[in-house]
Amino acid sequence: MLKYVTKRVVAAILTVFALVTIVFFLVRLMPGEPFTSAKLTKEVAENMNSYYGFDKPILEQYFTYMGNLLHGNFGYSMKYTNKTVNYIIGQTFPFSADLGIRALCLAVSLGLVLGIIAARNRGKKLDFACVLIAIVGTSIPDFIMGALLQYFFGIKWGLLPVAKYLGIEYTILPACALAFYTLASVSRIMRSSMLEVTSQDYIKTARSKGLSELRITCKHQIRNAIMPVMTVLGPTVASVLTGTFVIEAIFAIPGMGKYYVESVNNNDYAMILGMTVFYGCFLVLCNLIVDILYGVADPRVRIGKR
Amino acid sequence: MKKRILAALLTLAMTAAMVTGCSTPSTGGDSGEGGGDSGAASGEKVFRYATNTEPTTLDPTKGQSIGDNEIQHAITEGLTRNTAGEVKPGIAEKWEISEDGLTYTFHLRDAKWSDGEPIKAADYEFSWKRLVDPETASPYAFIGDYLKNGYAIETGEKDPSELGVKAIDDKTLEVTLENPTSYFLSLIGSSGQYAPLRQDIVEEYGTDFAATADKNVYSGPFKMTKSENNEYIFEKNENYWDVDSIKLDRCELSYVEKPDTQLSMYEAGDLDYVMVPSAYVPDYKDKSEKFMNGNVDFCYINSQSENKVLQNKDFRLALNYAISRKEYNDLANTGIYEPFNGLVFPGLQAKGKTYGEAYEMKSYPIEGDQEQAKSHLDAAMKELNIASPGDIEIELTTTDAESSKKIAEVIQELWQKSLGIKVKIRQVTYAEIYGNVFPEHDFEVGYGGWGADYDDPYSYVELFKGDSSYNYSQFVNKDLDELLVATQKETDTDKRMDMLKEAEQLILDEGAFVPLQARNIFYMLDEDTTGINFYYCSLNIDWVYADVAQ
Numbered sequence: 100m101l102k103y104v105t106k107r108v109v110a111a112i113l114t115v116f117a118l119v120t121i122v123f124f125l126v127r128l129m130p131g132e133p134f135t136s137a138k139l140t141k142e143v144a145e146n147m148n149s150y151y152g153f154d155k156p157i158l159e160q161y162f163t164y165m166g167n168l169l170h171g172n173f174g175y176s177m178k179y180t181n182k183t184v185n186y187i188i189g190q191t192f193p194f195s196a197d198l199g200i201r202a203l204c205l206a207v208s209l210g211l212v213l214g215i216i217a218a219r220n221r222g223k224k225l226d227f228a229c230v231l232i233a234i235v236g237t238s239i240p241d242f243i244m245g246a247l248l249q250y251f252f253g254i255k256w257g258l259l260p261v262a263k264y265l266g267i268e269y270t271i272l273p274a275c276a277l278a279f280y281t282l283a284s285v286s287r288i289m290r291s292s293m294l295e296v297t298s299q300d301y302i303k304t305a306r307s308k309g310l311s312e313l314r315i316t317c318k319h320q321i322r323n324a325i326m327p328v329m330t331v332l333g334p335t336v337a338s339v340l341t342g343t344f345v346i347e348a349i350f351a352i353p354g355m356g357k358y359y360v361e362s363v364n365n366n367d368y369a370m371i372l373g374m375t376v377f378y379g380c381f382l383v384l385c386n387l388i389v390d391i392l393y394g395v396a397d398p399r400v401r402i403g404k405r
Numbered sequence: 406m407k408k409r410i411l412a413a414l415l416t417l418a419m420t421a422a423m424v425t426g427c428s429t430p431s432t433g434g435d436s437g438e439g440g441g442d443s444g445a446a447s448g449e450k451v452f453r454y455a456t457n458t459e460p461t462t463l464d465p466t467k468g469q470s471i472g473d474n475e476i477q478h479a480i481t482e483g484l485t486r487n488t489a490g491e492v493k494p495g496i497a498e499k500w501e502i503s504e505d506g507l508t509y510t511f512h513l514r515d516a517k518w519s520d521g522e523p524i525k526a527a528d529y530e531f532s533w534k535r536l537v538d539p540e541t542a543s544p545y546a547f548i549g550d551y552l553k554n555g556y557a558i559e560t561g562e563k564d565p566s567e568l569g570v571k572a573i574d575d576k577t578l579e580v581t582l583e584n585p586t587s588y589f590l591s592l593i594g595s596s597g598q599y600a601p602l603r604q605d606i607v608e609e610y611g612t613d614f615a616a617t618a619d620k621n622v623y624s625g626p627f628k629m630t631k632s633e634n635n636e637y638i639f640e641k642n643e644n645y646w647d648v649d650s651i652k653l654d655r656c657e658l659s660y661v662e663k664p665d666t667q668l669s670m671y672e673a674g675d676l677d678y679v680m681v682p683s684a685y686v687p688d689y690k691d692k693s694e695k696f697m698n699g700n701v702d703f704c705y706i707n708s709q710s711e712n713k714v715l716q717n718k719d720f721r722l723a724l725n726y727a728i729s730r731k732e733y734n735d736l737a738n739t740g741i742y743e744p745f746n747g748l749v750f751p752g753l754q755a756k757g758k759t760y761g762e763a764y765e766m767k768s769y770p771i772e773g774d775q776e777q778a779k780s781h782l783d784a785a786m787k788e789l790n791i792a793s794p795g796d797i798e799i800e801l802t803t804t805d806a807e808s809s810k811k812i813a814e815v816i817q818e819l820w821q822k823s824l825g826i827k828v829k830i831r832q833v834t835y836a837e838i839y840g841n842v843f844p845e846h847d848f849e850v851g852y853g854g855w856g857a858d859y860d861d862p863y864s865y866v867e868l869f870k871g872d873s874s875y876n877y878s879q880f881v882n883k884d885l886d887e888l889l890v891a892t893q894k895e896t897d898t899d900k901r902m903d904m905l906k907e908a909e910q911l912i913l914d915e916g917a918f919v920p921l922q923a924r925n926i927f928y929m930l931d932e933d934t935t936g937i938n939f940y941y942c943s944l945n946i947d948w949v950y951a952d953v954a955q
Contacts, residue, residue, distance in 0.1 A: 131836030136469060137855065139548045140874035141844065142560050150542030180462045181616045182546070186542040190633060246665075258880050261673040262666050263659065264634075351670075353634040366836040 107390050111383040118379045119168065119372070123161055126368050126387060132367040133177045151177060151369075164372070173373035178365045184373035187358065192377075194264055195342030195354035201274040203339055206281035211328070213282070215287025215321065221294065229286060236283025245276040245349040262351040273350040277343060281335055285328055292324040299323070326397065333389035337382040439444045450953040452934060454678040454946070455661040455670065463632055464615040465597040466536050466951050469544040471856075475944045477597025479639055479656070480625040482646075484511050484578070487594030488947060489938040490754055490860060495594060496524055496601065496624070496646070497578075499505035506585025507553075511578040516646040517622040518603065526572035528624075535607070536567045536598050547874075548858060549600050551589060553581040561851040584893040587901065593860040595943045600624065619650065626651045626949050629810045635660040652952035676947070677931040677953075683808070686741045686927045693927040697743070699750045699941025701865070702854035702917040704801070704816065709879040714797055721916030724850075725769045726778035727823035728816070734922055737815040738808075741786065742922040744771050748909050749862040750923060752941050755902045760862060768913050768920075775823060782824055794825035802842055803852040805832045812921075813852060843877040850919075851877070855903035857942040862905040863892065864942070869912050880917045 134147045148154055152163065167174060175186035252272055253261035260269045296302065297320065305315050325353035342355035355374070362370035458472045465477045482495035497511040516524045526687040535541050537549040537558045549555040553569025569581030582589065593599040601624050607614050615621040618632040631638035637658040641651055662669045665681035671679035681689045706721055714720045730744035744940045746768040751761025782794060791797060798901075801817060810832065817828040833842055842848050857864035867873050869880045870889050888908050895901040912918070926945065930937060933954040937948040 129836075130841065131834055132840030134544065135836050135839040137839055137853065137875075138469070138546065138547075138858070139544060139839070142556075142874070143542075143544060143546050146539040146546065146559070147542045147544060150540075175612070178461055180467050181463075181464050181612065181614065184618065193633070231490075240521075249666075249669060254669055257673070261669045261675060262661065263670075263675075348662045349666055351635065351659065351663070351666050353636075353660075357662060364834065364836065366840070 103394055104107060104391055107387050110388050114383050115379055119376055122372055122375045123164060126371050129366055131366045133368055156277055174369040176370045178367045185370050188373065188377055191353055191355040194352055195356060196340045197353065198270065198273055198277060198352060199340035201270055202277035203336060205274060206278040207285055210282040210285025211289050213286035215293060217290040218293030233283040233287045236279045241276055241280060242345045244279050245346050248272045248276050249349060264352045273346050274350060277346045288327050289324065289330060293320055294326045296320050296324045329389055329392060333385045334382060337385040341378050341381055418636055447597055450652060451655045451657060452653055452948055452951050452953060453657045453676050455659045455667045455676055457662055457664050459660045462752050465600040466541060467543050469595045471945055474597045475946060477600060478944050478947060479627045479949055480623045480629050481597055481600030482624045483593045485590050485594035487591050489940045492591050492594050507582050509580040513576045514646060517644040519628040519642050519644050521644060524601055524624055525575045526578040527602055529578050530570050530572045531604045532602035533570045534568050534601060535602065537568060538565045545598050548596055551582055551586050553583050555583065585896045587898045588859050588861040591904055592628060620894040650950065656948060671929060675903045676932050679929050681927040681929060683741055687739055693929050695925045695927045696939040697752055697941060698924055698926050698945050700754065700854055700856040700924040701750055702922050705851045705853055705878045706918055707846055707849055707878055712799060712849050713789060717785045717850055718916055719781045723778045723781035723785060724820065725916050725919055726774045726781060728819050729773035730771050730921060733819060742924050746920050748912055748920060750857065750867045750941060753862060754860050756899055767910065778823055778941060798827040800829045800831050800849040802831045802833060802848040804835045804838050809852055846877065846879050859923060860942055866905060866908045866912065869917050881945060882915060885911050
């Protein structure tokens with residue numbers, strides 16, 4: 100087990116290193132410049148370039164950046180000139196993560212339940228209803244979902260706050276809007292996985308032993324059927340927790356989401372790199388945890404890797 | 406059996422609800438409850454509004470957007486205070502201007518910073534030197550070019566100590582300008598970059614100076630008490646010299662990226678002021694009011710383009726006469742802007758009235774003139790030996806913003822229909838258009854616009870001055886350049902204004918660019934709120950003197 104984990108961790112570190120290097124050079128190939136505005140004069144742009152060290156050879160810049168990165172320092176944003184990328188991530192990540200955790204709890208718990216109900220009632224009306232929810236959930240884009248929730252609950256019925264993130268009542272609408280897609284996909288995967296497991300030999304064995312249906316479902320079916328869901332959850336957790344551009348924009352949540360898109364539009368190199376590295380590490384970490392959990396949940400994985 | 410499953414499901418759902426009910430991250434500061442009517446209940450006067458451009462910095466020297474400057478206008482106090490064009494004494498009680506208009510001597514009043522320290526002349530000297538110092542790398546350093554040696558310091562030719570500003574004593578500031586600048590007092594009253602700074606505070610925090618609200622002290626009518634999580638809270642500065650004129654206790658500015666969300670928040674009563682997103686203006690026409698923000702939009706024509714037709718004056722004039730700006734505005738902007746056929750924003754001050762009132766516009770008709778277009782096109786074709794208009798192809802460059810795309814398509818359609826030429830559209834990102842395309846003159850015709858930083862036509866006509874950094878069109882005209890240099894030396898303000906009008910006329914007569922529209926901003930304001938001012942250069946909304954009915 101230890102060997103398995105060590106191998107995974109080393110692979111993860113190498114992945115992040117490669118990611119930083121590639122992104123560092125790729126951003127320089129983007130068209131446009133980091134300092135752009137209708138009012139910027141050539142002279143001012145030159146001063147700003149040398150302030151950020153862009154007049155130095157690119158390799159020197161790369162080693163400086165890597166050196167800073169080893170100390171956990173992402174540098175100063177080029178758009179928000181006196182804020183560091185670390186500060187911005189530190190300010191915004193808690194909001195994105197908070198919203199993400201709420202949405203995930205909602206999505207995973209309800210998604211699993213719907214999937215199980217659907218599978219146990221295969222072909223019946225209940226199954227049909229669950230599948231319908233799943234289809235609606237995956238096909239309605241989150242910005243429409245968000246806008247609809249905002250309009251009905253926020254403006255029309257005045258039940259919940261329209262936007263911002265100042266207390267529990269503010270979190271309900273965005274969490275629901277964000278949860279919907281994940282909920283739908285989890286329920287679909289769970290349903291098909293449950294159905295697949297139902298025809299396995301060990302279920303037949305369990306049934307022939309005379310176990311109750313509840314015991315079979317809980318002890319044998321769910322435990323085996325949940326593996327594919329775990330696979331999807333790794334990347335989903337990473338992307339949901341680090342902020343979503345659309346939902347955060349609609350509900351004016353001070354999260355990270357907008358900086359992914361905006362930093363690229365602004366050619367804010369430090370910000371692009373910071374966001375990529377942060378997200379990359381998070382994603383690698385989530386996948387690592389999933390990998391390790393596989394090993395824990397299924398002994399065959401550990402043995403197979405040897 | 407079924408019941409047990411149901412019970413299990415319910416438990417699961419409840420657990421989920423409990424977990425999701427964990428507390429939200431702290432919003433920092435003590436005003437976490439934010440909006441709501443909490444202020445009104447305790448008798449506080451609070452004004453709440455939103456912006457869709459996140460402020461880039463709270464450092465007055467480094468401000469680079471209208472939004473940045475609007476914040477500085479509330480928390481800093483210049484030597485003068487410019488409220489919607491009306492210039493009144495600020496920290497300077499009175500001043501003398503030398504005969505040649507080059508030397509200003511400001512006499513400061515007794516005023517204090519928000520921490521109780523006196524505001525001294527040296528605070529201005531320090532701030533202005535920091536602005537032009539290349540080490541500071543302020544994106545707006547060029548606004549310091551009015552000061553003597555400002556430009557030379559910016560380019561590293563001179564030392565910041567040689568800047569034309571000197572604190573004679575704590576209460577006297579002597580300022581020397583590069584040229585007599587009649588709008589200098591107006592400029593320093595509305596540009597945050599000319600605010601005073603405290604050297605001890607700037608040095609104490611270093612690169613973290615003004616990173617957050619608590620890392621600075623304030624000279625203006627308000628002090629900032631919070632700047633995190635997209636909330637900016639301003640509270641009345643009790644140390645402000647003219648605190649009796651300030652009615653508001655607090656102002657809450659939220660950064661809300663989506664204009665639609667802002668509108669929803671206004672509808673739900675969470676905001677007192679909102680800008681109506683342009684797509685919604687037709688629906689809100691009756692409920693909203695409008696102001697002009699000084700932005701004029703137009704097409705640059707690269708007059709040294711490799712595409713020879715654009716070097717031809719007749720062809721450029723044909724492009725201008727061919728467009729009905731009214732039709733254009735209806736199609737491209739659902740008619741919400743003002744069709745415009747000039748260069749200088751007509752709301753600027755000139756000769757005691759507005760520029761638009763002071764001078765008659767002699768330009769291409771708003772409805773266009775197809776006959777003129779045709780005859781100019783024929784003249785151009787004859788001169789360039791082109792047989793058919795179909796042989797002419799020009800490229801129109803815009804950003805990839807949805808609104809710009811629509812505008813480009815309308816212009817394309819109007820030109821193709823009227824002149825029979827081919828128009829190709831090229832889309833680039835915003836970072837490219839101002840990073841490479843315009844500065845490197847890598848375009849034929851390009852959609853852009855301009856808003857002035859100061860209340861003077863020079864800001865607009867400078868776009869076509871031969872050696873100007875903003876001369877994206879590469880337009881070179883000796884008469885114009887001489888005229889513009891002369892305006893900088895002229896001390897008779899009325900005469901100077903006539904010269905600037907002459908310059909605008911020359912640019913129009915040469916068909917140097919294609920004017921399109923002047924922008925209207927539609928907004929809604931809560932009926933209890935009064936005293937909001939709107940301005941058309943360097944800032945738009947000015948709520949410093951706002952009042953809220955109880």
